[in-house]
Amino acid sequence: MTQTAILNGLGIIVVASPAALLTIVGLAALVGRPVGETRQAQSIQLAVSVGLIASLCILALMLLSGTRNVPIELGNWVVIPEQHFHFHVKFIFDRLSVPFAILTYVLCGTVSAFTSAYLHREPGYNRFFVFYAIFLLGMVVSSLAGTIETLFFGWELVGLSSALLVAFFHERRNPVRNGQRVWAIYRIADAAFLIGALALHHLNGEGDFATLTGTGPWPIGEARITPAQALYVGLLLLVAAAGKSALVPFSGWLPRAMEGPTPSSAVFYGALSVHLGAFLLLRVSPILALSLPLSIAVVALGLTSAVYGAIAARVQTDIKSALAFASLTQVGIIVAEIGCGLRYIPLIHIIGHACVRTLQLLRSPSLLHDYHSMENAIGARLPLESAFSNGLIPASYRSWLYRFAIERGFLDTILDEYVVGKFTAVFRWCDRMEQRWTALLSGSKAEDTQQLMSHPAAPEEFL
Amino acid sequence: MHELHLPWLALTVLTPLLGAIFISRIRNWEIAQKVCVAVCGLTLAWSVGAYIDFTLLQSFEAYDKWNLAEGVISSDAIVIDALSAPLLPLAALLYLITVGSTLRTKMSRIYFTWTLLAESVLLATFCCRNPWWLIACLVLATIPPWFELRVRRRSTRVYVAHMGLFVVLLVSGQFLVDSSDSSSTLFLLGVALLTAGALLRNGVSPLHCWMTDLFDKATLGTALLFVTPMTGVYAVMRLVLPVSPDWALRAIALISLATAVYAAGMAFVQREARRCFCFLFLSLSSLILVGLELVTPMGLTGALCVWLSVELSLTGFGLTLRAVEGRVGRISLNHYHGLYESTPTLAALFLVTGLASIGFPGTVGFVGTELLIEGSVSTNPLVGMVVVTAAALNSIAVLFVYFRVFTGTRHQASISLQSRLPERIAVISVIVIILCGGIHPQPGVASRHRAAAELMRIRAQNAPPPQHARFVSLPEVSAQ
Numbered sequence: 001m002t003q004t005a006i007l008n009g010l011g012i013i014v015v016a017s018p019a020a021l022l023t024i025v026g027l028a029a030l031v032g033r034p035v036g037e038t039r040q041a042q043s044i045q046l047a048v049s050v051g052l053i054a055s056l057c058i059l060a061l062m063l064l065s066g067t068r069n070v071p072i073e074l075g076n077w078v079v080i081p082e083q084h085f086h087f088h089v090k091f092i093f094d095r096l097s098v099p100f101a102i103l104t105y106v107l108c109g110t111v112s113a114f115t116s117a118y119l120h121r122e123p124g125y126n127r128f129f130v131f132y133a134i135f136l137l138g139m140v141v142s143s144l145a146g147t148i149e150t151l152f153f154g155w156e157l158v159g160l161s162s163a164l165l166v167a168f169f170h171e172r173r174n175p176v177r178n179g180q181r182v183w184a185i186y187r188i189a190d191a192a193f194l195i196g197a198l199a200l201h202h203l204n205g206e207g208d209f210a211t212l213t214g215t216g217p218w219p220i221g222e223a224r225i226t227p228a229q230a231l232y233v234g235l236l237l238l239v240a241a242a243g244k245s246a247l248v249p250f251s252g253w254l255p256r257a258m259e260g261p262t263p264s265s266a267v268f269y270g271a272l273s274v275h276l277g278a279f280l281l282l283r284v285s286p287i288l289a290l291s292l293p294l295s296i297a298v299v300a301l302g303l304t305s306a307v308y309g310a311i312a313a314r315v316q317t318d319i320k321s322a323l324a325f326a327s328l329t330q331v332g333i334i335v336a337e338i339g340c341g342l343r344y345i346p347l348i349h350i351i352g353h354a355c356v357r358t359l360q361l362l363r364s365p366s367l368l369h370d371y372h373s374m375e376n377a378i379g380a381r382l383p384l385e386s387a388f389s390n391g392l393i394p395a396s397y398r399s400w401l402y403r404f405a406i407e408r409g410f411l412d413t414i415l416d417e418y419v420v421g422k423f424t425a426v427f428r429w430c431d432r433m434e435q436r437w438t439a440l441l442s443g444s445k446a447e448d449t450q451q452l453m454s455h456p457a458a459p460e461e462f463l
Numbered sequence: 464m465h466e467l468h469l470p471w472l473a474l475t476v477l478t479p480l481l482g483a484i485f486i487s488r489i490r491n492w493e494i495a496q497k498v499c500v501a502v503c504g505l506t507l508a509w510s511v512g513a514y515i516d517f518t519l520l521q522s523f524e525a526y527d528k529w530n531l532a533e534g535v536i537s538s539d540a541i542v543i544d545a546l547s548a549p550l551l552p553l554a555a556l557l558y559l560i561t562v563g564s565t566l567r568t569k570m571s572r573i574y575f576t577w578t579l580l581a582e583s584v585l586l587a588t589f590c591c592r593n594p595w596w597l598i599a600c601l602v603l604a605t606i607p608p609w610f611e612l613r614v615r616r617r618s619t620r621v622y623v624a625h626m627g628l629f630v631v632l633l634v635s636g637q638f639l640v641d642s643s644d645s646s647s648t649l650f651l652l653g654v655a656l657l658t659a660g661a662l663l664r665n666g667v668s669p670l671h672c673w674m675t676d677l678f679d680k681a682t683l684g685t686a687l688l689f690v691t692p693m694t695g696v697y698a699v700m701r702l703v704l705p706v707s708p709d710w711a712l713r714a715i716a717l718i719s720l721a722t723a724v725y726a727a728g729m730a731f732v733q734r735e736a737r738r739c740f741c742f743l744f745l746s747l748s749s750l751i752l753v754g755l756e757l758v759t760p761m762g763l764t765g766a767l768c769v770w771l772s773v774e775l776s777l778t779g780f781g782l783t784l785r786a787v788e789g790r791v792g793r794i795s796l797n798h799y800h801g802l803y804e805s806t807p808t809l810a811a812l813f814l815v816t817g818l819a820s821i822g823f824p825g826t827v828g829f830v831g832t833e834l835l836i837e838g839s840v841s842t843n844p845l846v847g848m849v850v851v852t853a854a855a856l857n858s859i860a861v862l863f864v865y866f867r868v869f870t871g872t873r874h875q876a877s878i879s880l881q882s883r884l885p886e887r888i889a890v891i892s893v894i895v896i897i898l899c900g901g902i903h904p905q906p907g908v909a910s911r912h913r914a915a916a917e918l919m920r921i922r923a924q925n926a927p928p929p930q931h932a933r934f935v936s937l938p939e940v941s942a943q
Contacts, residue, residue, distance in 0.1 A: 030815070031891070032808040032882075078830050078904050080912050083760050085837070087830060123804075149833070153824045160823070163862065170803060170870035183862050191855040195848055198833075198840045427732040430725075438672045442618040 007061060011072035011091055011144075013054040014101060018140050021047035022133040025126070034126040041116040044129060048112060051140065052105035059098050069094045069217035071146055088208060090146030096218045096282055096347060100143040103351050104272060107358050108136050111267040114362055118263055124168060128261065131168075135161035139272055143279070147208050148197040151283070155193060155244070155276070159186035162273050165264040166257045178256035185253050189243020193280075196236030203229055209283065219343035223286040230290035237284055238298060245277030245331050247305040251312075252412040254328055258320035265320055266361035270327050271354035278331060278350060281338045289341065298339030306332025308409055315405040319364045327357050465522035471513030472527045472541045475551060476587045478506045479558075483579035492575075496562075499575040503559035506582065510551040517543050518910075523917055542592040545914035546700060549771055549907075550589045554692050557778050558582045560889035561684050564782055566789045573614065581607040581688060588694055594641075594702055598633045601664065601694060605629070608681055608689050617680035625663060625673035632660030633698070640706060654707045658715060661703055665695030665752060666745050668722040678741040683788060686741075687781040691774050693748055699755065705921050712756045719752035720849055727856035731863070736794035739864055740777075740784055746857050747773045747820060750850060754835040757846075758922055762838025763915035768831025768908055772819065772900070776828060779816035779893035783809055786886045787868060790876075796864065799871020808882045810869040812890040817861035819897040821854060827900030830908055 024043055028035045035043065062070060074089040091097075112132065119125045138157025145151035163186060167179025203225050204211045211224070223230060241247070246254035246269075257269040268274075281288065281298065288295055309328030316322035330353045337346040375382055393401065407413065482502030489495045517525050524544035543551065562578060581604065588600040605626040612619045639653025666674040678686045699715070707715075726746035733739035751773065754766025786809055787802065788794060803810045815826075822832030832854065840847030882890075900907055 030808075030811050030894070032887070076905075078908050080761075080764065080908065082912070082916070083764075085761065085834070087833070153829075156824045160818070167866065167870060170866075171801060171873045173799060173871045176799070176866045176870045180859075180863060180866055184859050187855040187858050191851045194836060194851055195840070195844075198837050198847065199844070201837070202841060423728070424732050427728040431729060431732055434672060434675070434729075438621055438676050441621045441624060441672065442676065443620060444618055 003061065003065060007058060007067075007070050007093070008072055010054045010058050010061075011070065011093060012074075014051050014058070015091060015140060015144065017047045017051040017054070018133065018137040022130075022137050025130050025133050029126060029130045037116070037120065037125055040126065040129055041112070044112045044116075044132070045109070048105055048109040048136070052102065052109060055098065055102045055105055058093050059102065062093065062098065087149055088147050089150060090208065091144040091150070092146040092209065093144065094218045095344075096279075097144045099347060099351060100279060101140055103354055104136070104139045104143055107267050107271050107354060108132070108139070110358065111263045111362070114266075115261075115263040119261065128165070128168060128264070131161045131165050131264075135165070135268060135273075139276075142276060145209075148200055151280070152190075152193060152197055155280075156190060158273055158276060159183070159190060159244075162186070162257070162268050165268060166260045168260045168264065175259040178253075178259045182253045182257055185243050185250050189240045189250070189277075192236045192243070193240035196233050196240060199229075199233050199236065200225075203233070218283070219285060221286045223290055225287070225290065227291045230287045231294050234284070234287050234291060234294040235297065237280060237287075238294070238301065241277030241280045241335070242301060243277070244280070245274055245335065246328055247277065247301055247332065247335060248308050248409075249411050249415065251305065251308060251328055252408060252415065255316070255321040255324045255408070258318075258324050262320070262361060262365050265324075266358045270323060270357040270361045274327055274331055275334070275350045275354060278334045278338060278346060281335065282343065282346060285338065285343060288339065295339050295341065299336045300339075302332045302334070302336030302339055304332070306330075306336065308332075311401065311405045312408050315402060319367060320361065323357065323360055323364065327353070330357075465520045465525040467513065467516045467520070467525050467528050467543070469512065469516065470528045471509055471516055472543055472551075472590045473529075474509040475506055475513060475555070476541075476583055476590060478502060478509060478583075479579040479586070480583040482506075483576045483583065486579065487576045495575050496565075496567075499579060500559070500563050502579060503555065503562050503582065506586070507552060507555040507559050510555040510586070513543055514548050514552050517548050540592050540596055541587075541590045543590065545910070545917055546767075547589045547697075549910065550692070550697070551586060553771060553774060554585050554589060555582070556892075557691060557774070558585075558688065560778070560892060561688055561782060564786065564883075564886045564889035565684060577607045577610060578685075578688070585688075585692055585694065588697065591701075594637055597698070597701055598637055601633065601698060602630050604689070604694065608677060608685055611681050611685050612677075615680065615682075621676040622673050622680075625670065628670075629660050629663045632656045632663065633702075636660055637702065645706070650706075651708070651711075654703065654711055657702050658699070658707060658711060661695050661698040662715065662718065662752075663695075664698060665693070665748055666690070666722075667718055667749065667752070668725050668745075671722070671726070671745055674745065675738055675741050678737045683737065683781065683785040686737075687778060687785070690741075690744060691778045691781065693751070693770060693774060696748060696751055696755065696770060699752065700918070704755070704758075704918060709758075712758055716753050716756035716846075719749040719756065720846065720853075722746070723749035723753060723853040724849060724856070727853045727860065730860040731856055733860075734796050736784055736788075736796055736864060736868065739796060739860060740781060743820070743857055743860055744773075744777055746853055747777065750835065750853060753846070753850060754838055757838055757842045758919065759838045759842055760912070760915055760919055761834055761841060763918060764908065764912040765831050765834030765836070765838050767911035767914055768904075769822065769828055769835050771907065771911070772822065772826070772828030772831050772897070775893055776816050776819035776826070776897055779890050779897070780813065780820055782886070782893075783813040783816060783890055786882060786890075787813070791874075794868055796867045799866070800868050801870060801872035801874045803869040805874050805876050806869075806882060808887060810865070812882075812887075812894065813869065814865050815894050815897070816890065817865060818858075819894075819901075821858040821861055823858075825898065825901045827897045827904065827907070829901055830904045831911075834908070 021043060025035060025040065070093040072091045076086045077089045078087040115128065119128055134157050138154045138161060141154030142151055142158060145154060163179045163183035166182050167176045169175045243250045254269060258265045288298060306329045309325045309332055313322050313325030313329060316325060334346045334349050337349065479502055482498065486495050486498055489498065524542050527541050584600055584604045588597060588604065591597040591600055609619055609622060612622060636653045636656030639649050640657065643649035643653065663670045674690060723746045726742045726749060730739050730742035730746060733742060751766045751770050754762040754769065791800065794800065819826035819828055822828035836847055836850055839850045
């Protein structure tokens with residue numbers, strides 16, 4: 001068996017194992033016959049282990065043979081030859097995708113082991129793992145995507161699972177509202193991504209990353225578009241990355257996402273999902289290199305987010321929110337590094353940060369308990385240390401800065417009042433006018449519609 | 464032109480018609496329901512037979528084997544072609560699952576009779592070749608909902624006003640198209656009237672109020688069956704596309720684009736689930752029209768794919784909504800209902816069908832939506848952006864409704880509200896098609912591209928004379 005065949009086989013296993021997991025847990029949930037806890041945990045362990053081992057084998061083979069780029073062609077999913085349209089399914093294993101896929105498997109495996117105990121006998125146990133399976137598949141597909149359409153496919157799966165996990169405790173309103181907000185921001189990011197992807201597809205005639213970002217293996221490669229085109233497409237992709245990675249002005253969703261269960265906060269918003277925007281920028285880095293204004297925009301956005309995250313993190317009163325903003329700071333720095341033209345440093349930064357943040361977030365539920373134990377042991381409150389920055393900032397600015405930080409930079413307020421508020425006000429007015437018009441035509445009052453509310457069927461129907 | 468091996472089309476149309484007559488004589492509604500389901504099942508079997516036979520023929524269009532209505536309808540009046548082939552089994556399936564999942568308390572003998580009549584008319588619409596027959600079917604199809612509104616003692620004024628206008632526009636438009644030269648002003652006026660009529664039936668803004676009114680006042684099942692097959696879009700394809708000039712198509716695309724965004728925004732602010740569903744449907748059907756009227760191969764293929772996926776998924780979505788309404792009454796979106804714990808299966812089905820309607824990855828609409836957007840971007844990047852914006856707003860609305868209906872609190876019920884077996888079968892059968900079509904989309908896309916290519920070829924004849932341009936007839940065009 002040749003090395004290429006082995007790599008192909010392993011590559012397919014890496015993608016197929018989370019797909020098989022989703023098929024099993026998803027179909028079981030859909031037909032109303034969820035898998036038992038033990039069986040579920042075993043399936044997840046098996047899928048993650050198989051995927052991880054296959055990824056490590058690929059890494060080992062690549063290192064041993066010195067291969068830097070292993071494309072795995074699964075052929076055309078959809079093809080319209082007359083229009084030269086093809087939805088090509090291709091995965092690439094290179095210096096960017098392999099570390100990211102291994103990181104995904106390691107962190108997801110850790111979190112699944114933690115969650116099996118954490119959510120034991122919880123009513124939403126099965127639901128959590130259905131979303132988990134969607135997320136795992138989305139992350140693996142996004143990491144290894146060889147075409148921009150495939151990346152979009154995985155990107156969407158990650159978005160849906162993230163929003164549903166934020167709303168995991170769905171018998172309460174706040175998690176649900178936050179899930180809705182996360183979904184709305186993700187959809188805006190997805191819209192920008194889709195337009196950017198299609199524009200790229202048009203400019204190059206295909207969505208293959210090998211064509212989009214040059215023929216050389218990552219990070220070498222030169223995009224074949226003009227700087228002006230790079231700026232247009234790059235800005236769209238930057239909006240997509242900003243939405244996914246919670247960069248300014250979309251940062252409001254990150255602390256809200258912490259309403260979800262701790263394991264999902266750890267692996268999704270603290271470690272993997274939040275880095276997906278940065279991953280996208282790394283993947284299309286040859287396009288960023290084409291346009292100086294675009295690179296400046298990336299650096300500016302990254303630094304703004306980092307400063308914003310650092311300020312907001314200082315005043316948070318709960319540990320998960322503080323960690324969320326700390327994550328944002330690091331992600332901002334990573335994005336700035338990418339804008340500066342660095343490639344391996346941000347990748348290493350992502351891996352290190354994701355691992356640390358996952359462990360911090362998993363540790364957070366027991367941290368408060370430990371603090372109380374320490375305070376009980378010493379018989380007093382732990383001493384509060386004065387921040388170094390207090391000496392640098394004049395007292396007159398400190399209260400303003402505190403207000404700015406505690407209100408999270410007023411970002412949510414601005415979005416709510418000036419974007420969502422205006423939008424809904426316009427359409428609510430239209431709705432009222434429409435109802436009046438319909439009532440006028442039908443010769444009734446607009447309120448009569450409410451009186452038409454039908455009653456539920458007789459209970460015997462459901463017995 | 465090729466001939467089918469059996470009179471599939473006549474059987475497809477006549478089976479529900481005869482079934483309706485038979486059921487009208489049955490006094491026991493339980494027997495009537497069983498007969499109705501059997502008739503719908505048989506109709507589906509005939510329509511699937513027609514589809515398979517047509518596909519095996521590898522022809523652009525095909526006649527029925529024998530003309531069972533010799534003397535009344537000419538033998539070339541009933542035809543199946545690349546455009547209508549998948550619409551027939553799909554429409555029959557929608558009727559079967561809707562009838563099969565109807566709650567007993569909502570059933571009556573009259574309901575079954577009218578439902579089967581409506582099915583027969585709808586299937587005849589998809590088989591019609593002659594524009595006047597097509598218009599007659601479209602007009603007849605407006606009667607069952609009107610009858611139901613009358614029976615329910617609801618105001619029919621909005622519905623009658625709009626449908627009356629629809630009939631006048633179609634008849635006068637077709638009359639002008641038939642009676643004038645293709646270069647004359649009267650011809651253009653005829654095309655404009657036909658366009659306005661078809662758009663009205665499709666619910667294009669600002670002539671969409673009849674649809675929200677129908678969803679308010681009719682039963683959800685009837686409203687669903689009347690709007691989701693999208694006969695307005697079909698009318699555009701059959702009556703308008705072959706004869707209208709480019710500027711008219713661009714105008715339709717622009718109006719549809721505006722409607723798509725407007726309806727998506729309206730869906731976002733609705734306080735009642737049915738109205739939200741209605742606006743969601745309006746937005747998606749308008750997006751389909753945008754793709755169709757761009758008249759690019761990609762846009763057209765995408766729109767035809769999305770047509771099938773939206774029809775299927777929104778019917779599943781609507782049926783799930785109907786099942787929920789059957790348990791708790793009309794659903795207000797002003798507050799949370801928290802039905803997840805009581806009806807987890809319905810929640811999952813609701814989410815899957817809702818996501819399928821917006822073309823989520825892994826569902827049947829994904830590739831179609833991508834093609835539609837790509838076609839729009841290639842025509843005009845701004846149009847592409849607006850299409851993507853409308854799609855994004857729709858997806859926000861879908862999850863908004865899901866959260867409002869199934870989460871946010873815990874519903875207290877004294878009895879189990881779990882989904883019934885017929886409901887599960889109905890929606891799961893839709894989901895199976897949605898997921899299978901999503902995993903293996905190539906056959907569907909290839910079939911739609913074939914239909915799109917033929918429509919484009921006919922368009923390329925540059926508005927042939929009216930007497931030949933009444934219908935998308937491929938051999939006629941080749942002969943020219």
